[in-house]
Amino acid sequence: xxxxTQSPEALRLQEGESSSLNCSYTVSGLRGLFWYRQDPGxxxxxxxxxxxxxxxxxxxxxxxxxxxKESFLHITAPKPEDSATYLCAVLSLLRDTGRRALTFGxxxxxxxxx
Amino acid sequence: KAGVTQxxxxxxxxxxxxxxxxxxxxxxxxxxxxYQQTPGQGLQFxxxxxxxxxxxxxxxPGRFSGRQFSNSRSEMNVSTLELGDSALYLxxxxxxxGLNTEAFFGQGTRLTVV
Numbered sequence: 418x419x420x421x422t423q424s425p426e427a428l429r430l431q432e433g434e435s436s437s438l439n440c441s442y443t444v445s446g447l448r449g450l451f452w453y454r455q456d457p458g459x460x461x462x463x464x465x466x467x468x469x470x471x472x473x474x475x476x477x478x479x480x481x482x483x484x485x486k487e488s489f490l491h492i493t494a495p496k497p498e499d500s501a502t503y504l505c506a507v508l509s510l511l512r513d514t515g516r517r518a519l520t521f522g523x524x525x526x527x528x529x530x531x
Numbered sequence: 532k533a534g535v536t537q538x539x540x541x542x543x544x545x546x547x548x549x550x551x552x553x554x555x556x557x558x559x560x561x562x563x564x565x566y567q568q569t570p571g572q573g574l575q576f577x578x579x580x581x582x583x584x585x586x587x588x589x590x591x592p593g594r595f596s597g598r599q600f601s602n603s604r605s606e607m608n609v610s611t612l613e614l615g616d617s618a619l620y621l622x623x624x625x626x627x628x629g630l631n632t633e634a635f636f637g638q639g640t641r642l643t644v645v
Binding site for chain 1: 532535573574575576579586588621629630631632633634636637640
């Protein structure tokens, strides 16, 4: 069974204090890893998709990286508006059915204080 | 460009009843996927529809079903409601590549079963 674990569960940073969020996974047949941010009372908002180990993507203060076992979301010089829950999700191929399975981690609640 | 629209936003039902939720995807998107989000289990994938056919399915009982119409609008039905079905139900739309690419989420329907 596919497993996705995110750490830490919660993270409090001072504005400008860079850090990284971790998403480790155990899946059969990785087809993609996604990062989303979710604000309270809203649906998740897409950030990045990574498809293969070694891939990196950047957007403003965020950078996502992928290895064969985990992904990191690096936040450089965060601002209070970066406060949100960050979710990662893994898309895998089910070899017995040929269908896709999508498994989410439990998220990291990030709070950035001014 | 209008986003993903879910109706209703809030719903209260009694145990044993059934409920139907609606989702209108972004214009031109043919893939609609449904998710259940609870504090205990996090975000879980229910199923994905593409061109009126269920293309992928998560591990939920048969009480959870869905359908998609020719205009890509989708409905999700839950029969014989249980207290544990109380959750935020989210739908997301994607382009042709479906789960393999970024998903745009709606605001969700908050279902409370009493």
